Amino acid sequence: MGTATGIIKALNSGIKHIALKRFTLRYPEEKLKFVGDGYQFDPTTGVGIAGLKGRHMLFHDHCTGCQLCSIACEGVAEAIGMVKVPEEWKQNKKSIMPQIDYGKCVFCGLCVDACPFYALYMTNDYELSSFSKEGLIYTPAQLQVKPTVAQDSEIQISARGATHG
Amino acid sequence: MSSPTLPPGLAIQKADERIMTLNVGPQHPGSGHMRIIVQIDGDYIVACDPDPGYVHRGEEKMAEYRNYVLNIPHLERPVIHDSCNILYPYVLGAEELLGLEVPERAKYIRVIASELNRCVYTQYWLAIYGIFLGHSTMFMWPAGDRELLIDLLEKMTGARVTHSYFVPGGIRNDLPANFEDVCLRQVNYFEKRIKEYADVFYENPILISRTEKTGILSREKAIGLGTTGSVLRASGVDYDVRKKEPYDVYDELDFETNVMKSGDSYARSRIPWLDMMESCRIIRDALQKMPKSGSVRVKLKPNPKGALGSVYKRVESGRGALGCYIISDKKPEPYRVKLSVPSFRNLIALPQLLIGEKLGNMPSVYWSLNYWPVEADR
Numbered sequence: 056m057g058t059a060t061g062i063i064k065a066l067n068s069g070i071k072h073i074a075l076k077r078f079t080l081r082y083p084e085e086k087l088k089f090v091g092d093g094y095q096f097d098p099t100t101g102v103g104i105a106g107l108k109g110r111h112m113l114f115h116d117h118c119t120g121c122q123l124c125s126i127a128c129e130g131v132a133e134a135i136g137m138v139k140v141p142e143e144w145k146q147n148k149k150s151i152m153p154q155i156d157y158g159k160c161v162f163c164g165l166c167v168d169a170c171p172f173y174a175l176y177m178t179n180d181y182e183l184s185s186f187s188k189e190g191l192i193y194t195p196a197q198l199q200v201k202p203t204v205a206q207d208s209e210i211q212i213s214a215r216g217a218t219h220g
Numbered sequence: 221m222s223s224p225t226l227p228p229g230l231a232i233q234k235a236d237e238r239i240m241t242l243n244v245g246p247q248h249p250g251s252g253h254m255r256i257i258v259q260i261d262g263d264y265i266v267a268c269d270p271d272p273g274y275v276h277r278g279e280e281k282m283a284e285y286r287n288y289v290l291n292i293p294h295l296e297r298p299v300i301h302d303s304c305n306i307l308y309p310y311v312l313g314a315e316e317l318l319g320l321e322v323p324e325r326a327k328y329i330r331v332i333a334s335e336l337n338r339c340v341y342t343q344y345w346l347a348i349y350g351i352f353l354g355h356s357t358m359f360m361w362p363a364g365d366r367e368l369l370i371d372l373l374e375k376m377t378g379a380r381v382t383h384s385y386f387v388p389g390g391i392r393n394d395l396p397a398n399f400e401d402v403c404l405r406q407v408n409y410f411e412k413r414i415k416e417y418a419d420v421f422y423e424n425p426i427l428i429s430r431t432e433k434t435g436i437l438s439r440e441k442a443i444g445l446g447t448t449g450s451v452l453r454a455s456g457v458d459y460d461v462r463k464k465e466p467y468d469v470y471d472e473l474d475f476e477t478n479v480m481k482s483g484d485s486y487a488r489s490r491i492p493w494l495d496m497m498e499s500c501r502i503i504r505d506a507l508q509k510m511p512k513s514g515s516v517r518v519k520l521k522p523n524p525k526g527a528l529g530s531v532y533k534r535v536e537s538g539r540g541a542l543g544c545y546i547i548s549d550k551k552p553e554p555y556r557v558k559l560s561v562p563s564f565r566n567l568i569a570l571p572q573l574l575i576g577e578k579l580g581n582m583p584s585v586y587w588s589l590n591y592w593p594v595e596a597d598r
Contacts, residue, residue: 061425068419069357078364087371090396094378101519103393108378130290163293163384164392177378210371212409217368 075216085219086206093178094164098171108162110180111155113198115142117174120151124166124175134159135166140195146172152195157183179204239266244582246274252593256570256586260579268574270567276597283557287523288314291557293384298561298595300381302341304334305537306595307386309544310557312467312533314388317526317548320518326390327468328510332403333376333385334535335499335506336369339410341538342492343369345590349489350421352583353430358421365413368406375399388524390517400507411500414493422490431485435573435585438483445569448562449540450495450590454480454487461536473505485581488588492538523552539563539590563596 080087091106120137128135137151144150153166153175167175180202185191211220238261245255253274259267279298283291295310296303308330315322343366350358370380375396377383385392421427437447442455452459460477462470478494480487526548534543540562547556566589573585 058425061423061428065420065424068416078367080367090375094393100515102515102517105376105393105396106378107374127290130286131293161293161382162379163382164378165290165293165384168392210368210406212405217406217409 076213076218078217078219080208080219085208086204087219088206088209089179093176094167095176096164096167096170098173103164103168106177107179107181108164108177110157110178110183110193110202111166111198112176112178112201113152113195114174114176115140115152115195115199116144117172118144118147118152118195119172119174120147120149121172122151123169123171124153127165127169131163131165132159132161134161138195153198154195155193155198157191157193158188178202179206238262242579246271252597254591254593256582258574258579258582263578263580265574265577265579265582268571270570272564272567272593272596274597275594277594279598280557280559284553284555287552288318288388288526288554289520289524291554292387293382295557295559296382296384298559298598299341299537299592301344302337302538303381303383304330304337304385305341305535306542306559308334308467308535308537309533309542310546310559311386311388312535313531313544313546314526314554316531316533317529317546317554318388318520318524319527320389320520322390322468322518323515324469325394325511325514326516328506329376329391329395329516330386331469331473331506332503332510333373333383333391335502336373336376337383338538339496339499340366340369340373342496345492345538345587346417346489349584349587352587353427355421355427358417361413361417361420365410368410368413372399372403372406375402387517387520389520390515392517394516404504404507407500407503411497414496417493422493428486430581431489431584431588432482433484434577434581435485435488435588436483437569437573441569441572442483445565445572447540447566447569449536449538449566450491451488451540451566451569451588453478454491455483456481461534461541465534467533467535469506469509472509473502475502475505485584485588488590489584492590525550525552526554534560537562539592539595540566559598561595561598563590563592567591567596 089107093106094108095104122137125135125137134156135153138154140150140152208219211218239259242258246253255271257269258265282294296307299306343362347359347362374380377385437455439456442452458477458479463477475498478491528550530547532545534541542562543560545558546554549555
């Protein structure tokens with residue numbers, strides 16, 4: 056193949072892309088849709104449930120203050136600390152619950168695997184940026200809130216190329 | 221200046237005025253901090269000394285203080301784009317030491333995740349290769365098409381790059397509902413897309429003239445220096461761990477290895493691209509042969525203790541054969557974990573490849589070795 060033919064072929068391949076749809080996700084306006092409500096774990100079978108590993112969600116009525124999540128995190132990121140909460144639960148005599156520092160968390164989800172009481176799950180919320188380091192520390196009260204996520208964009212493939220529709 | 225009192229052999233030689241020493245790096249050349257000291261005569265390289273070690277993290281020492289499961293998040297950090305493959309030998313070794321039998325479905329899902337990850341890594345590598353050669357289109361296309369597979373991995377594992385998906389005894393979670401159809405559709409489209417790279421990049425006469433017959437590594441030298449992966453296969457040696465020592469279910473899957481004879485930069489850059497097409501074939505085959513239901517993970521006791529002994533396991537990663545040697549002394553933590561990484565072994569070839577080349581060819585020869593500084597330093 057001659058040099059001129061090769062260059063024309065390369066240019067032609069690029070020109071074909073003018074007719075293709077744009078693949079780029081326009082992030083703040085469009086948000087990618089994930090499967091499920093986030094990563095969860097079933098301690099009876101020992102297998103997780105597929106989902107995005109985003110911000111955690113803590114169920115105060117299940118947490119016993121056993122510190123297993125904190126112990127698991129010690130070997131990974133040291134992001135979980137146990138703090139005193141002004142609440143009284145029958146199953147949580149010591150009144151301690153995990154507080155998560157998202158400046159340190161690596162989102163591996165091993166704390167969710169460690170929880171035997173269905174108290175700690177992960178959610179689809181990944182927009183955690185903050186202007187201060189303190190803003191990244193989520194107290195048990197903040198972790199209790201279920202995030203509101205508006206994520207609806209999915210990859211769609213047609214004859215005119217793939218796009219985030 | 222030579223001193224008259226010294227014997228002739230020990231006298232200090234005055235350096236040639238023509239030779240200039242140049243430090244290339246240690247700023248970020250695409251993937252991690254790494255320096256190449258080159259001596260140039262005009263435009264030609266006369267000596268080269270690669271200097272890795274700027275991103276040493278002590279992964280192997282860290283692995284001695286954590287138990288077999290908690291080692292997973294940090295052991296995948298050296299190559300976050302290929303995180304399933306760097307965990308693979310560790311997980312296989314840990315399973316043998318802990319005496320775990322992996323369910324059949326988990327083995328197939330592991331193979332799918334590992335092949336998707338290989339494509340994600342190769343696409344990133346190809347994007348950087350394009351930008352090293354000043355080919356901006358080849359930076360944009362792989363970086364965009366990579367998103368198709370990252371989306372699949374995100375659905376499977378819940379994270380875009382650092383998946384922490386493989387654990388001793390299987391995988392963390394089962395596939396989401398309707399995953400097979402989505403995977404097949406996106407992998408087919410991905411394969412169609414990468415075939416378009418031929419016109420714009422691999423058969424582009426400008427690329428061929430820049431990379432052909434540069435940095436030639438002969439078959440004998442490739443074997444003698446102990447290179448692996450795409451570098452070895454580009455020099456005409458048909459060696460792939462997936463074929464030679466099949467792990468998990470690779471012996472049941474239908475695929476071929478790609479070998480090229482010339483051993484130049486062009487062959488080394490083309491082999492990973494051909495491997496991606498084989499990966500698409502493996503994924504389709506595995507999706508078909510996979511058991512449709514069943515367990516994916518063996519339930520582990522907390523702090524499982526390894527049996528006394530040692531184990532060495534190898535897998536084929538995106539860069540070459542990746543080995544992991546684990547010694548256990550009946551404690552929850554391994555006594556020693558040694559990673560034998562392909563990047564470091566491929567780097568040894570660099571000084572021999574660069575001598576006599578033009579300085580302008582250095583980025584293309586360096587990056588064609590499929591070298592990842594962070595992995596080499598561990």
